[in-house]
Amino acid sequence: MTAPIRILDLGLVSPLRSQAIYHGVAYAQKPETPDTIILVGPTDPYVCIGYHQELEREVDVDYCREHGLPIFRREVGGGAVYLDRGQVFTQWIFHRPNLPASLEERFALYIKPLVDTYQTLGIPANYRPINDIHVQGKKIGGTGAAQMGEAEVVVGSLMFDFNFDLMARVLKVSSEKMRDKIHQSLNEYMTTMTRQLGRTPDYETVKREYVRQVVDALGRPAEYSDPTPEELAVTEELEKRFASDEWLYQKGGLRQTGAVKIHADVYLAEAAYKAPGGLIRATARLREGRIDDLTLSGDFTMLPSVAVGALEQSLRGAALDAAAVRAKVAEFYRNLPVQSPGVGVEDWVSAVMAIKGQSPLQ
Amino acid sequence: MAIYYGCDIPEDLWFDFERDLWVRFEADGTATLGMTDTAQTRGGKLVNLQFKKIGKPLKQGQSAAIIESAKWVGPFPMPFTGEIVEVNEAAFRGDILIANRDPYGAGWLVRVRPTNLDAERGHLLTGAEAVEKYKQRIVELGIKCFRCVD
Numbered sequence: 001m002t003a004p005i006r007i008l009d010l011g012l013v014s015p016l017r018s019q020a021i022y023h024g025v026a027y028a029q030k031p032e033t034p035d036t037i038i039l040v041g042p043t044d045p046y047v048c049i050g051y052h053q054e055l056e057r058e059v060d061v062d063y064c065r066e067h068g069l070p071i072f073r074r075e076v077g078g079g080a081v082y083l084d085r086g087q088v089f090t091q092w093i094f095h096r097p098n099l100p101a102s103l104e105e106r107f108a109l110y111i112k113p114l115v116d117t118y119q120t121l122g123i124p125a126n127y128r129p130i131n132d133i134h135v136q137g138k139k140i141g142g143t144g145a146a147q148m149g150e151a152e153v154v155v156g157s158l159m160f161d162f163n164f165d166l167m168a169r170v171l172k173v174s175s176e177k178m179r180d181k182i183h184q185s186l187n188e189y190m191t192t193m194t195r196q197l198g199r200t201p202d203y204e205t206v207k208r209e210y211v212r213q214v215v216d217a218l219g220r221p222a223e224y225s226d227p228t229p230e231e232l233a234v235t236e237e238l239e240k241r242f243a244s245d246e247w248l249y250q251k252g253g254l255r256q257t258g259a260v261k262i263h264a265d266v267y268l269a270e271a272a273y274k275a276p277g278g279l280i281r282a283t284a285r286l287r288e289g290r291i292d293d294l295t296l297s298g299d300f301t302m303l304p305s306v307a308v309g310a311l312e313q314s315l316r317g318a319a320l321d322a323a324a325v326r327a328k329v330a331e332f333y334r335n336l337p338v339q340s341p342g343v344g345v346e347d348w349v350s351a352v353m354a355i356k357g358q359s360p361l362q
Numbered sequence: 363m364a365i366y367y368g369c370d371i372p373e374d375l376w377f378d379f380e381r382d383l384w385v386r387f388e389a390d391g392t393a394t395l396g397m398t399d400t401a402q403t404r405g406g407k408l409v410n411l412q413f414k415k416i417g418k419p420l421k422q423g424q425s426a427a428i429i430e431s432a433k434w435v436g437p438f439p440m441p442f443t444g445e446i447v448e449v450n451e452a453a454f455r456g457d458i459l460i461a462n463r464d465p466y467g468a469g470w471l472v473r474v475r476p477t478n479l480d481a482e483r484g485h486l487l488t489g490a491e492a493v494e495k496y497k498q499r500i501v502e503l504g505i506k507c508f509r510c511v512d
Contacts, residue, residue, distance in 0.1 A: 004434070004436075007435075208410075208430075211435050212412060212428045212430065212435055215425070215428055215435045215436060215437050216425050216428055216437060219423055219424070219425065219437050219439060220437070221434060221435060221436035221437065222434070222435045222436070223433060223434050223435075224432075224433040224434070225433075
């Protein structure tokens with residue numbers, strides 16, 4: 001007699017709605033709202049960037065504009081991705097006590113029905129910690145997690161097909177040679193149901209199987225239903241924000257203010273560091289050897305969502321010195337219930353210290 | 363036999379009240395399991411049923427089958443740890459509504475061999491006690507049982 005999980009099988013919706021809907025259901029969550037899983041795909045292609053990413057660093061915005069590809073920022077970490085009808089998003093919006101507290105365990109639970117669904121189709125998928133699904137060394141989709149209001153959100157997709165060409169095309173890269181390399185890597189290290197099976201399986205059949213696997217994995221019944229009018233109203237409100245430049249371009253603060261006068265003792269520098277849990281980009285304004293201002297962006301996952309801003313804030317005023325930065329970051333992790341799988345204190349120290357020795361930005 | 367708001371609650375069977383399923387202990391030490399009248403009513407007309415493989419050991423609470431109606435998908439959880447020895451697949455293949463027509467007879471789901479029964483049967487109810495508990499639930503949830511007849 002466990003409470004059923006509500007399944008919202010929304011079919012195809014607008015690109016904006018396909019992202020906004022799980023945010024809307026999450027922010028509208030009340031104590032009596034059932035744990036919910038949304039199955040949805042977009043009518044048309046678009047690009048989606050991670051919550052902590054800087055748009056213009058990651059995406060070729062001009063190309064997207066010229067080709068009518070909308071770009072949306074989600075409130076979930078991870079990287080920029082090209083999305084279209086080839087994916088059915090599987091969006092979980094649960095009450096906090098109904099999911100494991102640790103992000104690693106939560107991803108493992110979320111991924112199990114996806115893996116089991118692929119396996120019933122004859123695709124030898126398996127869970128690759130922390131949050132990936134692999135088929136013989138190739139990735140068949142990633143996952144992300146976030147907290148929105150009182151709700152816990154985990155998202156990913158059933159990867160029917162994927163446009164490798166456009167994925168490589170929409171990313172911002174330093175050279176066309178680099179783009180070729182990305183394209184080649186995507187082809188070598190990513191796969192889809194279509195590639196594995198030599199045909200695209202029937203969407204409805206796969207979605208039904210996925211729900212069965214959810215029921216089996218969670219030991220809870222599931223009931224197909226519809227979003228409430230309030231959930232749709234909150235979603236529509238969020239769509240206005242998602243469509244705004246202010247939301248889309250956030251995180252670019254330091255480089256876009258243009259208010260920084262650079263002289264001998266004040267300069268901007270940036271560096272990137274690859275942690276196991278994702279790429280960290282650090283951009284700092286340094287004044288007399290101290291961090292005067294700092295932006296941390298990238299495709300990592302960090303919960304709660306305000307934590308990155310808090311970490312940036314805690315490092316302001318610190319000397320650009322490994323011991324000083326380490327002390328600040330460690331204090332931050334001690335004082336806040338932060339989860340950042342695959343990104344630890346030493347990764348932040350490495351990312352920030354990589355700034356040292358970089359040439360001032362022009 | 364007790365019938366309450368159309369719901370049959372056979373007094374000779376054992377019930378896992380929380381998991382809403384019935385158990386009949388067989389002479390050979392196995393146990394036959396099925397959906398109760400209230401479970402089949404609440405689930406609605408089945409459209410699909412997937413059994414776990416025969417021989418599969420399952421812990422208490424793990425699914426022995428996944429039951430599916432048009433708008434509902436539910437686990438059929440093990441009332442105790444055991445191994446599946448028989449599934450009623452042929453009957454459901456012949457008539458997917460068989461549990462909706464005859465939940466305590468031809469519509470049984472699985473036969474299992476319990477492996478830790480003494481420690482795990484304390485929660486099972488039977489006879490008047492089971493009838494009383496079900497009557498309370500039927501009233502609380504406003505259930506009226508229906509059987510498929512055509």
